Amino acid sequence: MTRLLDRIDRPQDLHGLSEEELQQVAQEVREHIIDTVGEIGGHFGANLGTCEIAVALHSLMDSPRDKILWDVGHQAYPHKILTGRRDQLATIRKYDGLAPFCAIFESEHDIMGAGHASTSIGYGVGLREGMRLKEHDVSARGAGDDGVPGRVVAVIGDGAMTGGVAFEAAHQAGGLGTPLVVILNDNGMSISPNVGALSRYFQGVRLKPKLWHGREKVEEALTDLPGVGGLVERVGPPVKGSMKLLNAEGELWESLDWAYVGVVDGHDVRALRRALRQAFAADRPVVVHVKTVKGKGFAPAEDGGLAGMEQWHAAKPGSIVGGAPAPKVPADPDAAPKPPTYTQVFGERMVEEVRADRRVVGITAAMNSGTGLNLLQEAEPQHYFDVGIAEQQALLFASGLALEGLKPVAAIYSTFLQRAYDQIVHDVALQELDVVLAMDRAGLVGDDGPTHHGVFDISYLRALPNMIVAAPRDEAELVHLLRTGIAFDGPFALRYPRGEGIGVPLPQVALTQEIGKGEVLRQGDRVAILGYGSGVQVGLQAAGLLREAGIETTVADGRFAKPIDVDLVRTLAREHELLVTIEEGVLPGGFGSAVFEAAEEHGIALTTAAGVAGATQLIRIGMPDRYVTHGAPKLLHAEVGYTGRAVALRVAAALGVPDGVLAEA
Ligand SMILES: Cc1ncc(C[n+]2csc(CCOP(=O)(O)OP(=O)(O)O)c2C)c(N)n1
Numbered sequence: 323m324t325r326l327l328d329r330i331d332r333p334q335d336l337h338g339l340s341e342e343e344l345q346q347v348a349q350e351v352r353e354h355i356i357d358t359v360g361e362i363g364g365h366f367g368a369n370l371g372t373c374e375i376a377v378a379l380h381s382l383m384d385s386p387r388d389k390i391l392w393d394v395g396h397q398a399y400p401h402k403i404l405t406g407r408r409d410q411l412a413t414i415r416k417y418d419g420l421a422p423f424c425a426i427f428e429s430e431h432d433i434m435g436a437g438h439a440s441t442s443i444g445y446g447v448g449l450r451e452g453m454r455l456k457e458h459d460v461s462a463r464g465a466g467d468d469g470v471p472g473r474v475v476a477v478i479g480d481g482a483m484t485g486g487v488a489f490e491a492a493h494q495a496g497g498l499g500t501p502l503v504v505i506l507n508d509n510g511m512s513i514s515p516n517v518g519a520l521s522r523y524f525q526g527v528r529l530k531p532k533l534w535h536g537r538e539k540v541e542e543a544l545t546d547l548p549g550v551g552g553l554v555e556r557v558g559p560p561v562k563g564s565m566k567l568l569n570a571e572g573e574l575w576e577s578l579d580w581a582y583v584g585v586v587d588g589h590d591v592r593a594l595r596r597a598l599r600q601a602f603a604a605d606r607p608v609v610v611h612v613k614t615v616k617g618k619g620f621a622p623a624e625d626g627g628l629a630g631m632e633q634w635h636a637a638k639p640g641s642i643v644g645g646a647p648a649p650k651v652p653a654d655p656d657a658a659p660k661p662p663t664y665t666q667v668f669g670e671r672m673v674e675e676v677r678a679d680r681r682v683v684g685i686t687a688a689m690n691s692g693t694g695l696n697l698l699q700e701a702e703p704q705h706y707f708d709v710g711i712a713e714q715q716a717l718l719f720a721s722g723l724a725l726e727g728l729k730p731v732a733a734i735y736s737t738f739l740q741r742a743y744d745q746i747v748h749d750v751a752l753q754e755l756d757v758v759l760a761m762d763r764a765g766l767v768g769d770d771g772p773t774h775h776g777v778f779d780i781s782y783l784r785a786l787p788n789m790i791v792a793a794p795r796d797e798a799e800l801v802h803l804l805r806t807g808i809a810f811d812g813p814f815a816l817r818y819p820r821g822e823g824i825g826v827p828l829p830q831v832a833l834t835q836e837i838g839k840g841e842v843l844r845q846g847d848r849v850a851i852l853g854y855g856s857g858v859q860v861g862l863q864a865a866g867l868l869r870e871a872g873i874e875t876t877v878a879d880g881r882f883a884k885p886i887d888v889d890l891v892r893t894l895a896r897e898h899e900l901l902v903t904i905e906e907g908v909l910p911g912g913f914g915s916a917v918f919e920a921a922e923e924h925g926i927a928l929t930t931a932a933g934v935a936g937a938t939q940l941i942r943i944g945m946p947d948r949y950v951t952h953g954a955p956k957l958l959h960a961e962v963g964y965t966g967r968a969v970a971l972r973v974a975a976a977l978g979v980p981d982g983v984l985a986e987a
């Protein structure tokens with residue numbers, strides 16, 4: 323059957339369609355996502371919820387002159403489909419494929435880069451005020467810029483609204499009276515059910531029986547209010563025009579001088595267009611509160627059933643609208659059991675740590691299952707807190723708990739922790755508070771790409787006085803290092819990668835390790851590899867390849883980036899002609915830098931130059947000084963040279979081993 327969607331190669335192709343046709347396009351977008359993303363995995367549920375919103379927006383707007391901003395961007399697949407990327411959707415999140423979120427280098431219709439939450443309103447205020455400035459100041463315009471302002475709409479979810487920076491922007495827009503439209507896409511879900519007072523407020527509004535259908539409801543609401551009706555008749559358009567609705571639904575927004583329209587059925591294109599036309603007519607910031615269902619149109623995904631990351635094999639179109647997906651491809655019964663993920667081990671250990679010491683508390687910033695703290699929530703709910711998408715609050719909350727004598731463990735992805743850097747510096751480290759930072763997703767995370775790779779934490783934490791910085795080489799070491807961090811009375815950060823451990827047996831008893839002490843794992847001669855975290859496994863792989871070429875390599879686990887094990891560095895430098903550090907982080911300020919600095923401070927003859935008499939050559943291996951793309955981790959590691967083979971080749975070259983010797987290995 324020919325789809326209307328096949329005729330939509332640019333958003334303007336929507337402009338001539340009837341509202342019935344637009345509603346059909348939205349459903350075709352939904353089916354396209356189900357049929358495509360089901361095969362490749364991706365942010366599934368969120369995207370099924372924005373099909374009508376994307377169609378309604380692009381049918382009334384002239385992108386990219388008019389700007390549509392998608393907060394986080396994980397729900398922007400419909401937007402991508404409608405803006406010329408329909409046929410590339412199957413490549414999304416894949417190496418060399420479409421970006422996982424909106425990306426300004428990918429399309430002129432992707433107005434802002436995203437991946438981290440709660441930023442869209444802030445961008446929107448900047449864009450719209452920039453337009454206002456250029457409207458009046460010709461000299462502020464760029465070449466070819468006619469100064470005619472476009473419309474600006476930010477689409478933000480109820481979860482992302484729990485990020486404080488969203489309110490910083492709403493506050494500024496209300497103060498300036500910025501004519502900006504925000505669509506609050508309220509499905510009651512973050513990745514897991516949304517939390518906090520704001521979520522309760524939205525829910526109270528969203529679930530009220532009266533859905534907003536159009537102006538008549540607005541006027542009715544205005545005229546029905548006792549004492550207001552007559553005012554509306556006397557004052558007329560200015561009150562109606564401003565849409566300052568004197569009703570509970572809008573009070574939060576109206577207190578910030580925003581007009582409020584809602585609650586609109588987010589799956590009804592006609593109602594959405596009507597509300598948007600009202601909003602566009604306003605001369606002030608307007609929020610259109612939209613009610614949607616996460617996973618709409620696919621029962622297993624509705625209301626967050628499939629947070630979106632699972633890869634499953636949807637049956638063909640018959641699975642749509644309530645059908646069940648085809649069963650997952652049955653696992654191979656003879657396949658060896660996969661090792662637990664670092665996340666699973668962390669979550670299980672947190673339950674044990676709480677049971678061993680009732681002062682221990684687990685904190686997540688809206689990543690309940692992503693951090694493994696869902697296990698703690700189930701087992702010890704009193705010792706579990708989800709602050710919403712509010713990493714800064716997570717750390718301030720932890721600081722308060724620590725001051726109260728408790729032992730908070732803030733489990734936050736390395737990349738998301740970047741948002742709370744000042745709280746780490748100013749509150750946790752400077753005051754030497756007893757807080758553990760458990761940074762999951764350290765290193766290259768894969769499909770989520772550059773906004774989510776956790777490659778800066780070694781550097782950004784090592785710079786801080788009072789901070790202990792550590793990384794386990796495997797899941798067993800994670801058990802010990804978590805124990806060590808909780809036992810340590812002060813700021814302690816540990817990092818571990820996304821995905822499965824390496825399959826070592828988990829210890830029955832968690833041991834407290836000596837702070838600042840590394841460990842030699844195998845003894846070689848000419849070359850020493852000093853790994854940090856996942857870098858140890860890469861070093862062991864390289865050592866295996868080098869052995870096949872007749873080169874015996876020492877491999878050691880640095881375990882701590884701060885403080886560095888100076889004695890270990892001294893011994894390795896003294897006994898080897900080449901020392902190689904390996905870390906899944908950027909080099910400036912990283913683990914290798916720490917080794918180099920320690921050698922310099924302690925008179926250890928270490929140089930990055932080759933062939934210096936009396937000195938050991940240092941090679942630092944880590945992440946490149948650029949943002950690494952998205953795709954399967956294996957491909958990304960190969961691209962950046964973070965593999966056993968790449969390391970072995972670099973070592974062989976440094977030792978002057980003739981080309982080809984290793985190639986056979
Ligand atoms: C700073 C930050 N913290 C956490 C996340 C992880 N994250 C991605 S989407 C999401 C939930 C967003 O919920 P909402 O805004 O309601 O959108 P929905 O998925 O419901 O459409 C979270 C927590 C993130 N992207 N950025």
Ligand SMILES: CC(=O)[C@@H](O)[C@H](O)COP(=O)(O)O
Nearest residue numbers: 394396437631692763770820
């Ligand atoms: C969009 C977003 O930020 C999260 O959904 C993130 O993609 C989750 O990452 P993991 O799959 O590593 O938990």
Ligand SMILES: [Mg+2]
Nearest residue numbers: 479480481511
């Ligand atoms: Mg939501």
